[in-house]
Amino acid sequence: MDGNNPVAIFGIYNAGSSVLGELRYVLSKAVGHDSCELCDLTHGWNPFGRRDWKGACDSSSLRIELIHRNEATQSQLRAAGPLPAFIIEQSGQWKSLMHKEEISKYKKQPKDLLDELSLRLRSFQT
Numbered sequence: 001m002d003g004n005n006p007v008a009i010f011g012i013y014n015a016g017s018s019v020l021g022e023l024r025y026v027l028s029k030a031v032g033h034d035s036c037e038l039c040d041l042t043h044g045w046n047p048f049g050r051r052d053w054k055g056a057c058d059s060s061s062l063r064i065e066l067i068h069r070n071e072a073t074q075s076q077l078r079a080a081g082p083l084p085a086f087i088i089e090q091s092g093q094w095k096s097l098m099h100k101e102e103i104s105k106y107k108k109q110p111k112d113l114l115d116e117l118s119l120r121l122r123s124f125q126t
Contacts, residue, residue, distance in 0.1 A: 007088060007125070008063045009097060009117055012076065013038050014083035017068035037103040038084035041110055042066065056110035062118055086117060090124055097121065 014036035042053045057064060069083055079087050079094030086098040097120050098113075106113035 007121060008065045009086055009088055009121065010072075010076065011038050011042075011064060011066045011086050012072050012080050012083055013066065013068045014100075015039055015068055016070045036084050037100060037107070038066075040107060041103065041113065050110070052108075053110045056114050059111070060114045060118070062114055062121070064114075064117075088121065088124060095124065097124075 042049055044050050069077070072080070076087060076094050077083075079085075079096050080099070081096060082100045084100055084103055085096060086103070087094050087096055089095075097117060103113070106116070
């Protein structure tokens with residue numbers, strides 16, 4: 001991300017940030033009890049991250065900050081709704097940009113997801 005856009009879009013994972021939280025998520029996902037569409041998009045089973053996600057981010061002007069649910073504030077979580085989600089702060093208030101069901105439509109299309117987030121961000125800024 002090149003930093004041309006000063007507004008940060010926060011993506012909130014439906015997983016905890018601790019080692020135990022990550023292990024819990026992986027085990028739960030493996031047996032089909034839990035999912036995080038954002039985790040699938042950014043990492044899949046690769047702990048270092050998916051190349052297509054990194055490439056899409058590198059070619060985008062968006063400023064994306066990814067956090068885990070236990071790193072989010074209560075106001076961020078309220079705005080997000082069901083996780084995962086993308087949110088922005090506008091005039092001191094957190095607003096939802098994209099929710100879980102919408103993120104799932106972009107499963108293997110990170111560039112398309114970032115293009116859609118860019119469009120939505122523009123509509124908030126006008």
